[in-house]
Amino acid sequence: QKEVEQDPGPLSVPEGAIVSLNCTYSNSAFQYFMWYRQYSRKGPELLMYTYSSGNKEDGRFTAQVDKSSKYISLFIRDSQPSDSATYLCAMKGTNAGKSTFGDGTTLTVKP
Amino acid sequence: GAVVSQHPSWVICKSGTSVKIECRSLDFQATTMFWYRQFPKQSLMLMATSNEGSKATYEQGVEKDKFLINHASLTLSTLTVTSAHPEDSSFYICSASGGAAYNEQFFGPGTRLTVL
Numbered sequence: 373q374k375e376v377e378q379d380p381g382p383l384s385v386p387e388g389a390i391v392s393l394n395c396t397y398s399n400s401a402f403q404y405f406m407w408y409r410q411y412s413r414k415g416p417e418l419l420m421y422t423y424s425s426g427n428k429e430d431g432r433f434t435a436q437v438d439k440s441s442k443y444i445s446l447f448i449r450d451s452q453p454s455d456s457a458t459y460l461c462a463m464k465g466t467n468a469g470k471s472t473f474g475d476g477t478t479l480t481v482k483p
Numbered sequence: 484g485a486v487v488s489q490h491p492s493w494v495i496c497k498s499g500t501s502v503k504i505e506c507r508s509l510d511f512q513a514t515t516m517f518w519y520r521q522f523p524k525q526s527l528m529l530m531a532t533s534n535e536g537s538k539a540t541y542e543q544g545v546e547k548d549k550f551l552i553n554h555a556s557l558t559l560s561t562l563t564v565t566s567a568h569p570e571d572s573s574f575y576i577c578s579a580s581g582g583a584a585y586n587e588q589f590f591g592p593g594t595r596l597t598v599l
Contacts, residue, residue: 415576415590471588475526
């Protein structure tokens, strides 16, 4: 069983929809949680970085961490066609540690 | 955010040749660099972690003699694929952390390697 499981998708939504992307994990030592966006044939881009449980908001993006349930989410409000990409969750136990990535969810936002 | 560059962005080579990929942190000192490979529609697979001035730590199943990693300075790491074969064709991505970005990992744009 993988340490990090990500909803596989693909996900297709109309423009303006609210998108929910989710990951679960099994390692209770994870404390740092990240979401990356990766466009086709490009390197991943860090979107959100959170520590421990709670919510973090940045523009149209909200990251949510529930350590008790070992569950993290990324919400995208008012989704745009430019949000079409693969989204990767990642997590690690320490600041300097290596990250464990989910397999990614491919999102398509249709105009 | 911090900027990481990779060179070349794509390379085509003949089977049996060696290919070097450079990864640079442009605006911060990267004490740690990571090398990943990614096959189409698959997630990132960590190959190795390198700290400046020391030997890289390779993940299980990754041949250290085939994938040579050098992290000689705080802004440069190189991955050399030796005696490349068609099965080495993949997307290679580096990431870096350190300095003010010590707790975050910033990725380069990737290098697409095609071995004929």
